[in-house]
Amino acid sequence: MRCEQAQRLLSEAMDEPAAAAPVQAEAHAGACPRCAAFVQGARRIRRSVRFELAPAVPDLAPAIMERIAAGQADTGGLRSPAARLPAWVRRGAGSYSGRRAVAAGLAAGLVAGFVVTGGGLVGTRKNGTAALAAEIPQKLVRAAEAISGYRATFRILERNWAPSVPRRTFVARVAFRAPEGFRVEVSDTTTYPPGPWTHNDASLVTNGRSWRAAGPEPCPAGVPPPCPGSARVEQVVTGRPPFDQSSPMPTDVIVPMTVLAAADRVRVLGPDRVGSRPAVAVQMAYQDATPLFAYLTFLGSWRPLYPQDRVVVWLDRETWFPLRYEVFPAAGTERARWARQAGLPRESPDRPVFEAVARFVSTSVPSRRAFAVPRAGGVGVSTLDEGFEDLPVYVLETEGSPPRPPRPAWTAGLRLVRFGLLPATESRPYRESMQGYADGVAWLTVTQVTGWNERRAFGVGPFAQRVALPQGTQALYEPATSTDARRIALHTGRAEYLVAGNLPLADLARVAGSLPVHAVAEPQRWRVHRWSGGVVEDGLTVRQAVRRARFPVLLPDRLPTGYRAAAAETVRTPDVEGLTVVFRRPGAELDGVGLRLYQAAGQSLPPPSSADERLVGVRGATGRWSPQEHQLEWVEAGVYRSLAGPSFDLGGMLRVAGSLLPAGGAG
């Protein structure tokens, strides 16, 4: 046997272990040094190759799936989902009978990533399912805490932005890296007609300490698109405090912690599917869903949506990520009237005017580089240094002098991620120390304020609700708004404290109650504000305010679901004695107002302030409805009365007005 033939047979035998080398080849190798060296050399190469030729392999799955998603988005477009919706969804709230349960086994576990195919909604309404809407907030928190990273691509369709641009499309790419890395890139993929249209390309990025938003300025109020001249702007914030709400990180698009914080405003429609993903469909009014849109609307021009428009959100049953959400116009003449004034065409309640679909979602953690904030520079850049000075967190964790601000004994499992100071300045003559805690997209901050010199509680407004914390501590609470987080203020003899975050109220209250401080009610003088024209007293309970009134006060016997009295205020001038009661929903009141009932003796109906105000019948009297202000006014028994609430339309307001009873008779 020749060497070459023997070596080939020996080589084959290496690759097919089941087939031994022919005896002749083995014999040849035993006697031939050259072939023996070949066998030994081949074995060494094998060992070396398998142990050494294994370079680190990159994880390409997210990029691959994103390309596939983008390819689908580019070629498939958005299917019309309205036709696929089950009839019981299309019909809307009016036809829905009772709160529906959702599928059992809503696990909070996360998947590594998935692509959501377009459309594919299957109406699988089922009875007898187990998890109730009331469970949603806690499930969301568990899901939110589990997220270290997130990447998603949303395909967006907006209808009726302008008469000559009836359909706009966008691709939004969202990335998150816990605790404060957030990035969104909005690309306008609309084909515009000839003209000076401004493409709605915008971006927002933050790494926690810095923040930057860039994009076109919104059209000025009252100026219809294309509103030529809307320049691109760039806003940069440095020295950003932890989870600063004035330079927001709109993470509700990842897990809608603000939107679904309270079950009282969410109607669970039932189990469903989005593509291949099991989902839960929930419905709410647009006014309660605005944080879901904040990742788009931070800059640029977008079509207006009516507060009572219906938003249907399909949440992934495993992760609670919104997979799809659509806005359906509300029915009724009020909405039609509003649409005409806004320059919108007739819009059917069955056809969505806004759709966002997640084409790709992954929980892979993006690189830190993805959240690098570019240096500010150039014309049109507005910069703001908020002045926060980060300190190493171990400073807070180390005992010793100087004294450290107190830490809460319970933080809902969130870990300390940032600590630092906002030194006193001329315009802010008090000093703040802030602790930031986070896990996933769940976060809270604890602020200690020293040198506070104002006669009001720090961080909350005059209608903050008085609450008793678990340990019996007195505190003031305000629900989340579109610009502020839920927050609890505590007053002590030495400092003010503010606990804020996107956790549910019960968790925030427990955190605040675990602070090792002795909180007391704020001084009486903080609640009474005198000026030359009279005196205002705020921070009152409804009972206290009614007792002070010297005219017949009315209070609602029935309130819309979830609303309850938060606080009251009285005002006295030489001519007028007034009383305001604010009703709010505890989780979030995104318009910042809720429902405000004002009554005043000695005051008459003021003259109309806008052309769209109209006369309506209220409680047997002639009143006035101001759609722009969402305010109903009338005079009854010689007392001026008004109800105002941005979330209410005329019908809702008349129902509240109709339930008013003399104080003491109201239930």
Place this chain on the structure above:
Amino acid sequence: MHEPEPHTVRLAQAGDLAAFEVLVRTCQADAWRYAYHLTRDRTTAEDVTQEAFVRAFRSLKTFRGQSKFASWLMRIVHNCAVDAQLRIRRDRVLAERAASGIREERAVAPATEDRVRLQEAVDRLPTKLREPFVLIEVLGYDYREAAAVLGVPVGTLKSRMHRARASLMGFLGTEEAADEV
């Protein structure tokens, strides 16, 4: 070789994109390694791997299960790598870089001397020998699977593997290879 579960492949073929991602995660390492050895460049290998999976996704319904899924995929990786190399050749600048031996990964990889020498030896193999060598020695394919990927008869493959081994030993020095064991 990492072969996904047939059930996962069927789900992906039926349009379940979560299942397709499982296929990606199961096979991406082998796909990238193969692409890397064919293209000799990390970045190009990433591009090739991505492109291969995108092409696989588009033609998933044509996969009839007559071979292993991984083999079918490697065939696509192979084709993508060939396409990428053709593109690179057309790009004069990149060709010049390749000719001057600039390989960015070498500078950063914590490589031992042996590893560098072995890698260089594999890189010196002609493509026809390097392809079966990587499939069989690096990725653990058998002759039948590798033949399916490369589209050549098994006998040809056996011959190429023998020639590849002989060439490598020639590059590395027979004596050195022999005195180790």
